[in-house]
Amino acid sequence: MSLNPFKPFASYLRPYRWALVIGLTFLLGEQLVSVSIPLVLERAIDQARASLDQTAPDLTFLTRYAALIVGLGLAQWSMAFGMRWHLASTSYRVERDIRQRYFAHLLTLPIGYFQQARTGDLMARATNDVEAVQRYLSHGFRMFLSAILGFSFSMVAMCLYDWELTLYALLPMPIMTVILRLVGSRVRQRYRMVQEQFASISTCLQENLSGMRVVKAFARRRGEIDHFTRLNDEYVERNRSLIYLYSTFFPFTFLISGL
Known part of the structure; x- marks a missing residue:
């Protein structure tokens, strides 16, 4: 398995590389602005404290700082909008291209393949699996890069203030890395189980729709x-297991990072 999580989609992303470049530029600008806002606020507070120590304090400068912070907030919002627009649009185009290529590939397969393959599996790959790729490229790609950029800029700012305190703040990182690797493997396993169960539901539904006359003729309704209900219940349980893992992992990481 490649260490680069985006390498399998490189051929699909290449036609939209300029949209990606624009989206990533907006993302970089958004992260820079998000780091600069606390710095501007700090300067405003320090200047206000120094002014209050004077006999005749002049706080008119706070209006300029307030306008600057509002302007930075609007700039951050604009960049976030541009970033999400370009990255999300690219992910939907990639989803369309994958689905079209998948359908074209199905038409080249021999008849014997369709006699062995389950229709539900083929339908799940064309719908649920491709949608998962779209969500991964849209949300996962954005969150991954946002975390890297935000962490890098924050570390630079923290080191400029107090590098020793920054080292103490990084102490939980090895623990979080180990936990992330362990939980990541379980998430992939449980997500695969959810997808397999979805394929089973699709197969059951397709078989009943195509063979409805047989089902009614033999009073198998x-x-x-009951069979479809069991498949649905199992699908819910597998999703609950995946959600439980998510709901346990993320609060724990917030706790470790907060400490």
Whole structure:
């Protein structure tokens, strides 16, 4: 497996590389602005404290700082909008291209393949799996780069103030790295189980729709309903297991990083 999580999609992303460049430029600007706002606020507070120590304090400068912070906030919002627009649009175009290529590939396969493959699996790959790729490229890609840029800029700012305190703040990072690797493997396993169960549901539904006359002729309606209910219940349980892992992991990482 490649260490680069985006390498499998390089051929699909290449036609939209300029949209990616624009989106990443907006992302870089957004992170820079988000780091600069606390610095401006700090300067305003320090200047206000120094002014209050005088006999006749003049706080009119706070208006300029307030306008600057509002302007930076609007700039951050604009960059965030541009970043999400370009990255999300690219992810939907990649989703379209993958689905079209998948369908074109199905048309080249021999008849024997379709006699062995489950229709539900083929439908799940064309719908749920491709949508998962779109969410990964849209949200996962953005969050991954935002975390890296935000962490890098924050570390630079913290080191400029107090590098020793920064080292203490980095102490939980090895623990979080180990936990992330352990939880990541379990998330992939449980997510794969969810996708497999979704394929089973799609197969059951397709078989019943195509063979509805047989089901009614042999009075199999109750049995098929019970079978479909069991598949749905299992799908819910697998999703609950995945959600439980998410809901346990993220609060724990926030706790470790907060400490």
